[in-house]
Every structure is written in structure tokens, then in C-alpha cells.
Amino acid sequence: MLELQSPAQSKIIYPDSDGKPMADNTKQYHLIVTIQGGIDGLYKDDENVFVAGDLLWYPVEGNNAVCTAPDVMVVFGRPKGYRGSYKQWLEDNIPPIVxxxxxxxSNTIKEMAKKQEFYNNYGVEEYYLFDPEKGDLCGWLRAENKLEVxxxxxxxISPRLGIKLDVVEGELVICRPDGERFASYVELIRQKEQQQQRAEQAEALLEEERRRREVLEARLREMGIDPQQL
Structure with missing residues (x-):
């Protein structure tokens, strides 16, 4: 009797995109990029802190339906580098912590409730949600194996990141542990230009002082006075 062989199971594909845009508007995009860049910069010298924005996270091997893409996620204990998606079983089973x-x-209450449940179920320790339109900031911290408001x-102040979160006149303000505010790329360029301008002004003042000193020394020599003896 011929024994029928069951067909081999097809390889599970974990897409790198969920087909959704990273952001719905410029304000949302600006905040996502600023937060991701600020935290990445905070840990620029630590090769084992991975920071990503809008990256699909698959916590369960064998189930590509269980996934979400946090606007920003921080993983401690995993190396920096390229990833098409974050497959947790390939990352020492370490979940995003923040x-x-x-x-x-376009976000609905149901959608955000599902995201909160997802983060609660799969090991996130800190979850922060900001509404740019209303200027509302909410947060949850894991306690006794559950995210508590x-x-x-x-x-x-984030226990894991050490950064300070606040809302000033409806705008989200995040400061590094040293008090320096997270800044956008444009703001950083402006700061660099201002620093360069101040340095050039200081150099010009020093040069002017040097010329004045040379003129004074020349006059003293004309009077028969050695400036080095003064």
C-alpha cells in the first residue's frame, strides 16, 4: 500500500512592513524621529542598546500574525545594526523594554487599547503615549508583572532611560539626564552654527587684543621702553 506523504509545511514569512505609514502628519513624524534620535544619541557609545523607530516586532516564533510596530522602541542587551524587523526569538528572546x-x-481607541494589551503581554517595562493634538502625555510602568498607569x-523620569518627560505649553519636552533637551536635526544644526559663530567671535576678539598689544609694545619701544621689562 502506498503511504501518502503530507506536503511540507510552507516556510513562514515575517513581513518587514505592515503596509501602514510611519506617520500621518509632519508633527507626528517630527516627534518620532526626534525621540528615536535622542535616545539613540544617548546610547551612542553602548553597542548593546538597540533603538528603532516604526520597526515591526514579532514576539512569537511561528506566528506572524502576532506583531506590532512601536513608533519608538528601546532594547537593552542587543547590538546595534540593521534589521528588517525585530524577531524576538533571534534576539536572545529579549523584548523591547521601553x-x-x-x-x-487615524488612531482609534480600540487600536490603542490593543497596543497597550500587546505591550503588557509581551514584556514591555515602560510605555509612553503622547497626543500632539491635545498635548496629553500618559505612561505605564511594569509592576508585579503588569503595566500600571x-x-x-x-x-x-524614566527608570530605565533616565530621561525626563514633560509637557510645556502643549508640547512634549524630553531632557537627557544631563538636562540637555532632545532636539531635532534642524535644531542641532542651528546649535552647531551658533557655537561656531560664538567661537569665531571669541577668536576675533583674541586677534583684536593681540593687535592692540603689538601696537602698544611698538609705541613703548619707540619711547625707549622694553615691554618685556614691564
Whole structure:
């Protein structure tokens, strides 16, 4: 009797994109990029802190339906580098520890509730949600294996990142542990230009002082006085 062979299971594909845009508007995009860049810069010298924006996270091997793409995620204990997606079983089973979401007009209450449940179920320790339209900042911190709401977010300092989160006149303000504010690329360029301008002004003042000193020394010599003896 011929024994029928079951067909080999098809290889599971884990797409690198969910087909959704990274952001719905310029304000949301600006915040996502600034947060991702600020945290990445904070850990620029630590090769084992991976920071990503809008990257699909698959926590369960064998199930490509279980996934989400945090606007920003931070993973401790994993090397920096390129990834098409974050497959947790290939990353020593280490989940993102801190995640940020920037609310967009298209986000629904149901969608965000599912994301919170996802982060609760799969090991996120800190979850922060900011609504740019309303200027509302919310946060959750894991306690006793469950994400619990943070009652007061104004001036909150992230336990894992050490950064300070606040809302000033409806705008999200994040400061590094040294007090320096997270800045956009344009703001960083302006800061660099201002620093260069101040350095050039200081150099010009030094040069002017040097010329004045040379003129004074020349006059003293004309009077028969050695400037070195003064």
C-alpha cells in the first residue's frame, strides 16, 4: 500500500512592513524621529542598546500574525545594526523594554487599547503615549508583572532611560539626564552654527587684543621702553 506523504509545511514569512505609514502628519513624524534620535544619541557609545523607530516586532516564533510596530522602541542587551524587523526569538528572546507611541488622528481607541494589551503581554517595562493634538502625555510602568498607569507624568523620569518627560505649553519636552533637551536635526544644526559663530567671535576678539598689544609694545619701544621689562 502506498503511504501518502503530507506536503511540507510552507516556510513562514515575517513581513518587514505592515503596509501602514510611519506617520500621518509632519508633527507626528517630527516627534518620532526626534525621540528615536535622542535616545539613540544617548546610547551612542553602548553597542548593546538597540533603538528603532516604526520597526515591526514579532514576539512569537511561528506566528506572524502576532506583531506590532512601536513608533519608538528601546532594547537593552542587543547590538546595534540593521534589521528588517525585530524577531524576538533571534534576539536572545529579549523584548523591547521601553516603547513610545505618538498618537495620530487615524488612531482609534480600540487600536490603542490593543497596543497597550500587546505591550503588557509581551514584556514591555515602560510605555509612553503622547497626543500632539491635545498635548496629553500618559505612561505605564511594569509592576508585579503588569503595566500600571503612572498617575503623574509631569516631570516624570524614566527608570530605565533616565530621561525626563514633560509637557510645556502643549508640547512634549524630553531632557537627557544631563538636562540637555532632545532636539531635532534642524535644531542641532542651528546649535552647531551658533557655537561656531560664538567661537569665531571669541577668536576675533583674541586677534583684536593681540593687535592692540603689538601696537602698544611698538609705541613703548619707540619711547625707549622694553615691554618685556614691564
Amino acid at each position: 516603547v513610545f507611541e505618538i498618537l495620530s488622528p 503612572i498617575e503623574e507624568m509631569r516631570g516624570w
